[in-house]
Amino acid sequence: MLKKRGASLLPLIALFFLPALAAAQTAGAAASGATDVERGAYLTAAGGCYGCHTDVKNGGQPFAGGRAIESPFGTFYSPNITGDTETGIGGWSDTDFLRALKEGISPAGHYLFPAFPYTSYTKMTDADALAIKAYLMSLPPVAAENRRHDLPAPFSWRWLQWGWRLLFFDAGPFQPPAGASEAVARGGYLVEALAHCGECHTPRNMLGGLKRDRYLGGTANGPDGERVPNITPDTASGIGDWSEGDIVTLLREGMMPDFDNVQGSMAEAIEHGLSKLTDADLEAIAAYLKSIPPLGSEKQ
Numbered sequence: 001m002l003k004k005r006g007a008s009l010l011p012l013i014a015l016f017f018l019p020a021l022a023a024a025q026t027a028g029a030a031a032s033g034a035t036d037v038e039r040g041a042y043l044t045a046a047g048g049c050y051g052c053h054t055d056v057k058n059g060g061q062p063f064a065g066g067r068a069i070e071s072p073f074g075t076f077y078s079p080n081i082t083g084d085t086e087t088g089i090g091g092w093s094d095t096d097f098l099r100a101l102k103e104g105i106s107p108a109g110h111y112l113f114p115a116f117p118y119t120s121y122t123k124m125t126d127a128d129a130l131a132i133k134a135y136l137m138s139l140p141p142v143a144a145e146n147r148r149h150d151l152p153a154p155f156s157w158r159w160l161q162w163g164w165r166l167l168f169f170d171a172g173p174f175q176p177p178a179g180a181s182e183a184v185a186r187g188g189y190l191v192e193a194l195a196h197c198g199e200c201h202t203p204r205n206m207l208g209g210l211k212r213d214r215y216l217g218g219t220a221n222g223p224d225g226e227r228v229p230n231i232t233p234d235t236a237s238g239i240g241d242w243s244e245g246d247i248v249t250l251l252r253e254g255m256m257p258d259f260d261n262v263q264g265s266m267a268e269a270i271e272h273g274l275s276k277l278t279d280a281d282l283e284a285i286a287a288y289l290k291s292i293p294p295l296g297s298e299k300q
Ligand code: HEC
Pocket: 044, 047, 048, 049, 050, 052, 053, 069, 076, 077, 078, 079, 080, 081, 088, 089, 097, 100, 101, 106, 111, 112, 113, 114, 115, 116, 117, 121, 132
């Protein structure tokens, strides 16, 4: 703890470090030496939190929740994750936040629904998760009451998640594939943990669990009923004939090799998230996608 004399020195110390701080800000958030808040801003973009937690359509404030997310089980409304203590997560400890993000359990001990992709975020490092929290807490808190999900029974019964978790949830950190290069390992971390590509690009079974043997193999019934393409390196039905540069261009600008623009939830994921990633991270994602086993079309 600072004593009185130490506290009076603070302005002087701050002055001394100001030039260094300004330099760190311009160096880009992904660079080492960035503050937790800057790193957190970058990781929040990679995690796509804004898209689900902002009700853009109805003019909602950033991260204040209320966005409707349709699913075969009913409509979810994302909660307020700003620092407001009454209606947001301002009162949450670091442990509360880690438990929600990485285990899908609320501070009150309730199971969270997997419409919140904690099933992917479980692979995030604690340091990255806490940088995201630091960033969220650095923004203006917004008072906005959470809206109840519109789910018919039994899907609204949180305790039923107990069984779902046993079947479909593997907690634990990201493990890079054996022998992975540094880029493939980084790309894998981004794809599997933060950017949760598999939550949309992997087909689900009737209970909403991901079909692991069809990892990134695409599905006709994605979020909001969208068709989500196969992004494994299969030449016939996947993106085997895309170059790594083609993948980077798509993730940065939303443009496909045939110059068409990508649509729907992918366009959203790019606008508020993936387009903000560094070239090195986008190249890492492309390298990882090229390294996974190719899958042909799914037999219906
Ligand atoms: C695909 C949509 C989606 C994405 C992406 C998403 N969330 Fe959520 N999040 C939800 C939904 C829906 C809930 C509510 C789950 C429930 O009620 O069980 C939720 C719940 C939460 C909660 C629990 C809040 C509470 O009051 O219980 C936290 C914290 C949270 N999200 C943080 C994040 C962060 C941080 C990110 C980005 C790293 C993120 N979310 C990305 C949809 C999403």
